[in-house]
Amino acid sequence: MTKLNTFICSIGLSTAMLAAGGALAGDITGAGATFPYPVYAKWAEAYQAQTGVKMNYQSIGSGGGIKLITAKNVDFGATDAPMTPEELDKEGLTQFPAVMGGVVPVVNLNGIEDGQLKLDGNLLAEIYLGKITKWNDPKIEAINKGLKLPDENIIVVQRSDGSGTTFIFTNYLSKVSPEWKSSVGEGKAVSWKVGTGGKGNEGVAAAVKNFPNAIGYVEYAFALQTKMTTTQLKNRDGKSVKADMDSFKAAAANAHWDMNKGFYEILTDEPGNASWPITGATFILVHKVQDKPETGAAVLKFFDWSFSNGDKMAEALDYVSMPGKVKDMIRASWKAQIKDASGKKVWK
Numbered sequence: 001m002t003k004l005n006t007f008i009c010s011i012g013l014s015t016a017m018l019a020a021g022g023a024l025a026g027d028i029t030g031a032g033a034t035f036p037y038p039v040y041a042k043w044a045e046a047y048q049a050q051t052g053v054k055m056n057y058q059s060i061g062s063g064g065g066i067k068l069i070t071a072k073n074v075d076f077g078a079t080d081a082p083m084t085p086e087e088l089d090k091e092g093l094t095q096f097p098a099v100m101g102g103v104v105p106v107v108n109l110n111g112i113e114d115g116q117l118k119l120d121g122n123l124l125a126e127i128y129l130g131k132i133t134k135w136n137d138p139k140i141e142a143i144n145k146g147l148k149l150p151d152e153n154i155i156v157v158q159r160s161d162g163s164g165t166t167f168i169f170t171n172y173l174s175k176v177s178p179e180w181k182s183s184v185g186e187g188k189a190v191s192w193k194v195g196t197g198g199k200g201n202e203g204v205a206a207a208v209k210n211f212p213n214a215i216g217y218v219e220y221a222f223a224l225q226t227k228m229t230t231t232q233l234k235n236r237d238g239k240s241v242k243a244d245m246d247s248f249k250a251a252a253a254n255a256h257w258d259m260n261k262g263f264y265e266i267l268t269d270e271p272g273n274a275s276w277p278i279t280g281a282t283f284i285l286v287h288k289v290q291d292k293p294e295t296g297a298a299v300l301k302f303f304d305w306s307f308s309n310g311d312k313m314a315e316a317l318d319y320v321s322m323p324g325k326v327k328d329m330i331r332a333s334w335k336a337q338i339k340d341a342s343g344k345k346v347w348k
C-alpha cells in the first residue's frame with residue numbers, strides 16, 4: 001500500500017469514527033485542509049506511538065474545516081486560506097501557522113518529463129480562463145523553445161470543494177493577471193470559466209493522471225507521492241524555477257509573522273530569484289474560549305510536540321517547517337489568547 005493510499009484509508013477511518021459519535025476519550029479531532037494532510041498524518045502516527053493519544057483528522061478542504069470548528073464539531077480546524085483578524089474576532093477563534101509548502105501545476109503530457117514544461121502566471125490564467133485551449137499554442141511554445149508540445153486540447157482540472165489550495169492558486173492568479181482578478185478573483189471556491197472538478201488534492205491528482213493532456217494544481221507532497229509531472233513557473237523576478245524545498249524556503253523567507261494580526265500572511269508572488277511563486281502556509285484554528293479546556297490543552301500539546309519533534313518528518317514530505325522564533329511566538333499566542341470559560345490560561 002502506498003503512503004497516499006494509507007493516508008486515504010486513514011481519512012476514511014477518521015471520518016467513520018467521528019460520524020459514529022466522536023473519538024475515544026483523550027483523543028483529539030480536527031478537520032479541514034487537504035494541503036497539510038500528509039504531514040499531519042505522519043505527526044499523528046508518531047505522536048500516538050509516543051503518547052498513546054490519537055489525533056483523528058478529516059481531510060475535507062479548508063472551507064469544511066472552518067465550518068466544523070466554527071460550529072464546535074471538532075477540536076481544531078485547518079485552513080490554507082488564513083482568516084482575517086476581523087473574521088477571527090467574529091467567530092471567537094485564533095489561528096497559527098503549522099507548516100509551509102507549495103502549490104504546483106501538474107500536467108499529463110506524453111513525452112514531457114517532470115519540471116520540463118515552463119509556464120508563467122499569465123499563461124496559467126489564460127488556460128483557466130479558457131483563452132488558451134491547445135498545448136501547442138504559440139504563447140506556450142514561446143517560452144518552451146525546443147520542446148515538442150502536442151497539438152491537443154488542454155483538459156483543465158480544478159478543485160470542486162471549498163479549498164485553501166484553490167485560495168492560494170487563485171490569489172496568485174489575481175496578483176499576476178488583471179483579467180483573472182476582475183472576472184474570477186480569489187477564494188476557497190470561485191466560479192470557474194472552464195474545466196472539470198476533483199474533490200481534494202487527491203481528486204485533482206487522480207483526474208489529471210486519468211486524463212491525457214490534462215493540467216491541474218495540487219499541493220507539492222501529493223505531486224511527489226503520486227509521481228506527477230510538475231511544471232516550472234516564472235516568478236516575480238522573471239526567473240523560471242522548479243518546485244522544491246529550496247524555492248519554497250526562498251519565498252517563505254519573506255514572511256512577516258505577527259501574532260497580534262492573527263498570523264495572517266499570504267506568500268504568493270514573493271520577490272527573489274529563487275522564490276516559488278505559489279507558496280503558502282497552512283493554519284490551525286481553535287476557539288479562544290475553550291468549553292473543554294482539557295481537550296483544548298491536548299490539541300496544543302499535540303502541536304507543541306509536533307513543533308519540537310516533527311521538523312524532519314515535515315521536511316521529508318517536502319514541507320517547510322516554521323522557524324524557531326515563529327514557533328516561540330505561536331506558543332506565546334496560546335498563553336495570551338486561549339483560555340477556559342473562567343478566564344484561566346489553557347496553555348501554561
